[in-house]
Amino acid sequence: MHARRLPYIIISLLLLLGAQPNCNADDSQSIILENSLFRYVIGTNGWNQAFIDLATGTNYSRTDSSAPCAIAWKSGQSHVATSARRQDGRILIRFDKLDTELSLKAVVHPTFVVFSVESVTGEQPDKVWFINVLLNVEGKPGEAFGGCALALNLKTRVDALPALQRDLRATAEQDLGLAGARAALVAGPLPRVLPAIQEALAAASELPLCKVAGPWAAQQPGSRASYLFNFGALTLSNLTEWIATVQSLGFSQIEHHGGGNFFRFGDFQLNQQAWPGGWGTWEKEVLPRLRKAGIASVFHTYAFFIDKRSKYVSPVPDPRLDAFRAFTLAAPMAAEATEITVNERTAEVSLITGFNEQNSVTLHIGDELVTFGGATKEPPWKFTGVVRGVHGTKPAGHEKGVRARHLKELFGLFVPDVESTLFEEIAANHAEVVNRCGFEGIYLDAIDGASILRGPDKAWYWGGKFVVEIQRRLNQPVGMEMSAMWHHFWQYRTRWQAWDFPVRGHVRFNDIHAQSINGGLLLPLHLGWWSLHSFNPPQVEPTYPEVIETLGARLVGWDAGASLTAAVGPASLADIPSHRRSVDILRACEELRRSEAYSASQRARLRQPGSEFGLLENRAGQKRFREAKTHAHVAAPAQTLSLAWQMTNAFAAQPVTFRIETLMAASTTRTSSIVLADFSKAAAPEWKQSQAPGVSLALSSDGPTAWLAATNQGLVPRRGAWARLERQLDPPLNLSQHQALAIEVQGDGSGALLAIRMESPAHLSFGAVADRYLLLDFTGPRQFSLVETESSRWSDYTWNDDKSPYNIYRETINFGMVNKVSVWLQNVPMHREVKVALGPIRAVPMQAISLKNPVLTVGGKKLTIRAEVPAGGWIEGRSPSGCQVYGPKGEPIGRATVEGEWPEVPHGPLDLTFACEAQEVPPRSRVVIFTTGDEI
Numbered sequence: 001m002h003a004r005r006l007p008y009i010i011i012s013l014l015l016l017l018g019a020q021p022n023c024n025a026d027d028s029q030s031i032i033l034e035n036s037l038f039r040y041v042i043g044t045n046g047w048n049q050a051f052i053d054l055a056t057g058t059n060y061s062r063t064d065s066s067a068p069c070a071i072a073w074k075s076g077q078s079h080v081a082t083s084a085r086r087q088d089g090r091i092l093i094r095f096d097k098l099d100t101e102l103s104l105k106a107v108v109h110p111t112f113v114v115f116s117v118e119s120v121t122g123e124q125p126d127k128v129w130f131i132n133v134l135l136n137v138e139g140k141p142g143e144a145f146g147g148c149a150l151a152l153n154l155k156t157r158v159d160a161l162p163a164l165q166r167d168l169r170a171t172a173e174q175d176l177g178l179a180g181a182r183a184a185l186v187a188g189p190l191p192r193v194l195p196a197i198q199e200a201l202a203a204a205s206e207l208p209l210c211k212v213a214g215p216w217a218a219q220q221p222g223s224r225a226s227y228l229f230n231f232g233a234l235t236l237s238n239l240t241e242w243i244a245t246v247q248s249l250g251f252s253q254i255e256h257h258g259g260g261n262f263f264r265f266g267d268f269q270l271n272q273q274a275w276p277g278g279w280g281t282w283e284k285e286v287l288p289r290l291r292k293a294g295i296a297s298v299f300h301t302y303a304f305f306i307d308k309r310s311k312y313v314s315p316v317p318d319p320r321l322d323a324f325r326a327f328t329l330a331a332p333m334a335a336e337a338t339e340i341t342v343n344e345r346t347a348e349v350s351l352i353t354g355f356n357e358q359n360s361v362t363l364h365i366g367d368e369l370v371t372f373g374g375a376t377k378e379p380p381w382k383f384t385g386v387v388r389g390v391h392g393t394k395p396a397g398h399e400k401g402v403r404a405r406h407l408k409e410l411f412g413l414f415v416p417d418v419e420s421t422l423f424e425e426i427a428a429n430h431a432e433v434v435n436r437c438g439f440e441g442i443y444l445d446a447i448d449g450a451s452i453l454r455g456p457d458k459a460w461y462w463g464g465k466f467v468v469e470i471q472r473r474l475n476q477p478v479g480m481e482m483s484a485m486w487h488h489f490w491q492y493r494t495r496w497q498a499w500d501f502p503v504r505g506h507v508r509f510n511d512i513h514a515q516s517i518n519g520g521l522l523l524p525l526h527l528g529w530w531s532l533h534s535f536n537p538p539q540v541e542p543t544y545p546e547v548i549e550t551l552g553a554r555l556v557g558w559d560a561g562a563s564l565t566a567a568v569g570p571a572s573l574a575d576i577p578s579h580r581r582s583v584d585i586l587r588a589c590e591e592l593r594r595s596e597a598y599s600a601s602q603r604a605r606l607r608q609p610g611s612e613f614g615l616l617e618n619r620a621g622q623k624r625f626r627e628a629k630t631h632a633h634v635a636a637p638a639q640t641l642s643l644a645w646q647m648t649n650a651f652a653a654q655p656v657t658f659r660i661e662t663l664m665a666a667s668t669t670r671t672s673s674i675v676l677a678d679f680s681k682a683a684a685p686e687w688k689q690s691q692a693p694g695v696s697l698a699l700s701s702d703g704p705t706a707w708l709a710a711t712n713q714g715l716v717p718r719r720g721a722w723a724r725l726e727r728q729l730d731p732p733l734n735l736s737q738h739q740a741l742a743i744e745v746q747g748d749g750s751g752a753l754l755a756i757r758m759e760s761p762a763h764l765s766f767g768a769v770a771d772r773y774l775l776l777d778f779t780g781p782r783q784f785s786l787v788e789t790e791s792s793r794w795s796d797y798t799w800n801d802d803k804s805p806y807n808i809y810r811e812t813i814n815f816g817m818v819n820k821v822s823v824w825l826q827n828v829p830m831h832r833e834v835k836v837a838l839g840p841i842r843a844v845p846m847q848a849i850s851l852k853n854p855v856l857t858v859g860g861k862k863l864t865i866r867a868e869v870p871a872g873g874w875i876e877g878r879s880p881s882g883c884q885v886y887g888p889k890g891e892p893i894g895r896a897t898v899e900g901e902w903p904e905v906p907h908g909p910l911d912l913t914f915a916c917e918a919q920e921v922p923p924r925s926r927v928v929i930f931t932t933g934d935e936i
Helices: 003-016 190-204 214-219 239-249 279-292 421-437 456-473 487-492 506-517 545-558 570-575 577-595 600-606 792-796 805-810
Strands: 031-034 038-042 048-053 071-074 077-080 083-087 090-095 100-108 112-122 127-134 145-151 167-173 182-189 227-230 253-257 296-301 323-328 362-365 368-371 382-384 403-407 441-444 479-482 526-530 561-564 612-617 623-635 644-649 657-663 674-677 688-691 695-702 705-712 723-733 740-748 753-759 770-775 779-786 818-826 834-838 841-844 855-858 861-866 874-877 883-886 892-895 897-899 908-915 924-935
Touching (some): 031 083, 031 100, 038 182, 048 127, 048 182, 100 127, 112 127, 112 167, 112 190, 127 145, 127 182, 145 167, 145 190, 167 182, 182 190, 190 214, 214 487, 227 239, 239 279, 239 570, 253 441, 279 296, 279 421, 296 421, 421 456, 441 456, 456 479, 456 487, 479 487, 506 545, 506 805, 526 545, 545 561, 545 577, 545 612, 545 623, 561 577, 570 577, 577 623, 612 924, 674 723, 674 818, 695 723, 705 723, 705 818, 740 753, 770 779, 792 805, 818 834, 861 874, 908 924
Parallel strands (some): 227 253, 227 561, 441 479, 526 561
Antiparallel strands (some): 038 048, 071 077, 083 090, 090 100, 100 112, 112 182, 127 167, 145 182, 323 403, 362 403, 623 924, 644 908, 657 874, 674 841, 688 723, 695 705, 705 834, 723 818, 753 770, 753 818, 855 861, 861 897, 874 883, 883 892
């Protein structure tokens, strides 16, 4: 018998006899905690000695870093364990410098070990890491071994998410009470991790058990389903139509998203005109009919947030609404007063509000709510521009000394005081609706705003408490999704993670999304909320079929669901033909996913980042994916050199297939322009300069022309070698009618990238940017018109701009208020000066100019296409008899006549040229060549 298996045999026998050994029996030895999966060894000096996988004998304890078994923190200073000993079935850990002793109870179970903080004596720390195991793993799927620290009650803080962690660490915090913190240490061969977590939650957790989520989620078929959003458009009269729409998509769920004229957040009062029978109608008619059709329903709310129309606000505001602070009336206030004098400072009161701003202009005084339009910056302290009796309350007089509470607001909604009964009452309201109607899921949107409750450091606790309070009240287990993720959420989640939809760079964003969420959570994946877009320049890109085909390939590759938002429903599908085309593609992809037609290796190919796929019907009549590639190029007669380009076909030779899109043109009339940026000597000091390490930038002006000279010493990779000039615009510019740019650039052929960026105030645009890029692969002066916002190429470079994919792919700036402009030189080559001349950057109007009679030359063969295509429309060319013209909504508007021999796209490089009928304002077009490869 192998010696290292002996402790496992002994442990197993003891467990069969009902014993729960905590550590070895020899006081002189290290402390050993061992079960059927792992052995954890703590030295008498209080430091970890080993963490061994009993299946292989591998010690997974990280040896490249210090690892005390526990660390205490006081006033920001850490104090490591200095000794560990056993006494009376407890582990006593000393922190000599703090003169503190931690008493832990460790109970060994067959597949996990539970650690409980029983007491902390001596100097009281602010917090204690009472589990601190550092594993030599990446914490990702595919590894041989994994583990996690799993919080077993709400007062235990674990920052790392289950199920796979590198640093297995659990924290007891003084403000929540050190004693009573409890966590399980779970580890083992990867296939055993989820079952072990199931056992730990079922046997040891103090939290409500939800056996349809977390470690059980992968076993639930609905966790991988796709769903359609209902924002209140579904009614009894059109329910049959909704069922047909969902089934036509191949979906099996509807997400019923409250707000607006559907149901109010907080009290969940339904729109009485649409639903006079209230939730009883949903209980008795709506959900049963959906269920009978095989469609599950998810109750989608804004968590603990409160609608300003709810009973907690109107007609009498609830005193349990939370406030940032309270002011005191310095004088009596008449019912008609429009100024409020208070004792406390108002100088720091902000008037900036917005969807993502944690601020309001609402005061709660007695039974009245008022809004203010100003606040004095010096005594006497006053609120001015006061509007009385807002949100359904009534104006009233108020005595001196009465409190004026500045209410908390985020997402346009109020919040409850978490230390009042209102917080739990709103959780109970959720459970009441779900229990009554039988919703199969809950989505707690907006819970990412939990920092407004008691600050960012306690968002994990109050967010977790809200989830737990709902779960405690449910009649049966119901899985959840949330718009945030903290440790305690994991065991209640059914899938991970629905990012919001992109408006441009769709395929690149989807790959970033998939790579970001494919981690150690071991939850079913969800590839986001998708919206189908038609022509809406310059910041929104249409959702063409190839986008949906590649999205469908990713859904099959990841076995993940997706969702369609408010832009898709029976009405829009009838009104926008391109939407109908997209959902037909999605249905085919969903059918492929459910059929399990693809092997594991094929699915890996379908999810490969950067790959593209199209749908075909093979000779057997089956829908299948095939390799594909889109080759897009913008051709503009005003920029002559854009009319000839080259592409490379990686596949076999094939007849050309193309799409020619009519883009918005840019006005060429200088008198209609607005100067966005100039670099004259007078303006030069207003530009703030910054650059990546090792990159230098010099700005010199020659009249209205600027010379930018940049060098790169090679301290950073070239893709991160940037230099920037930035200017705040005060007052902001209104460019709502001037959304395109015109600029003269003298290039140097360096291959660097010139980027021009516009931004709006963050509370209006959520950090969005509107970038335009120019590749400096030319020499000499050229005029450029820049219209469409860049998207996917941002991810090719490192910008150090504090922007996230949402800012680039999802959000849009407000052209009516542009307050910042920046000019970048990016991708600066090493050991060579980049020198470029820029004229004034002008904002100019976009113009809708039709494309007339385009001529596409492919490898020397000319195709003349007799058609007029409006802005936003396109021509699809598949054969001489198959050139269809579409309008901006994808509506067929006629067939084009084709002159010339239909060309072939050979394998390898190919030259192309483009021309069209001349017009006073030159049109702009995007030419997309499609090539396809083998069936997958």
